[in-house]
Amino acid sequence: xxxxxxxxxxxxxxxxxxxxxxxxxxxxxxxxxxxxxxxxxxxxxxxxxxxxxxxxxxxxxxxxxxxxxxxxxxxxxxxxxxxxxxxxxxxxxxxxxxxxxxxxxxxxxxxxxxxxxxxxxxxxxxxxxxxxxxxxxxxxxxxxxxxxxxxxxx
Numbered sequence: 001x002x003x004x005x006x007x008x009x010x011x012x013x014x015x016x017x018x019x020x021x022x023x024x025x026x027x028x029x030x031x032x033x034x035x036x037x038x039x040x041x042x043x044x045x046x047x048x049x050x051x052x053x054x055x056x057x058x059x060x061x062x063x064x065x066x067x068x069x070x071x072x073x074x075x076x077x078x079x080x081x082x083x084x085x086x087x088x089x090x091x092x093x094x095x096x097x098x099x100x101x102x103x104x105x106x107x108x109x110x111x112x113x114x115x116x117x118x119x120x121x122x123x124x125x126x127x128x129x130x131x132x133x134x135x136x137x138x139x140x141x142x143x144x145x146x147x148x149x150x151x152x153x154x
Contacts, residue, residue: 001042004049009033011056019063051096058089062107065122066114079118083111083125090126091133104130 009032017025032038041048065082068074086107094101108123115122 001045001049004053005032005038005042008038008049008052008056011053011060015056015060015063047096051093051100054089054093054096054100058086058093058103058107061086061089062110065111069115069117076118079115079122080125083122084129086111087126087129088133091130094130094134095137101130101134 009029012032013025013029016028038049038052061082065079065086068079068082072078090101090104090107093103104127108126111122111126112119
């Protein structure tokens, strides 16, 4: 978990440097390293820091997707890959903590507002990948509930 904390600090640093400047990036890194609550989570064994890392990666994908919409560097295929990565990160985060899945709604709204040229394709890719990632878990839960009902009635 300490490695996840350090990775989160590095991601926050580079994300803040991309969005703002070096001073804000250093301040974000120092504040994250000095946060007692994050250090407590780093020794607790809970998946909170993993979820923080997934969230920062999700924000990184959304920022990159928005910059590709404004000034395309990699082309429209990069947007499709980033939309897929966004759906994957949302799905993995939802498998880590179920409430993380609620982030799908604001992410889809954000993509709908920011991405003008390929709005519906990007929304469908993000939603599709999210559902593909979650579908094995949903199917397993449905089968488990069905087996429990069969054992309890029979």
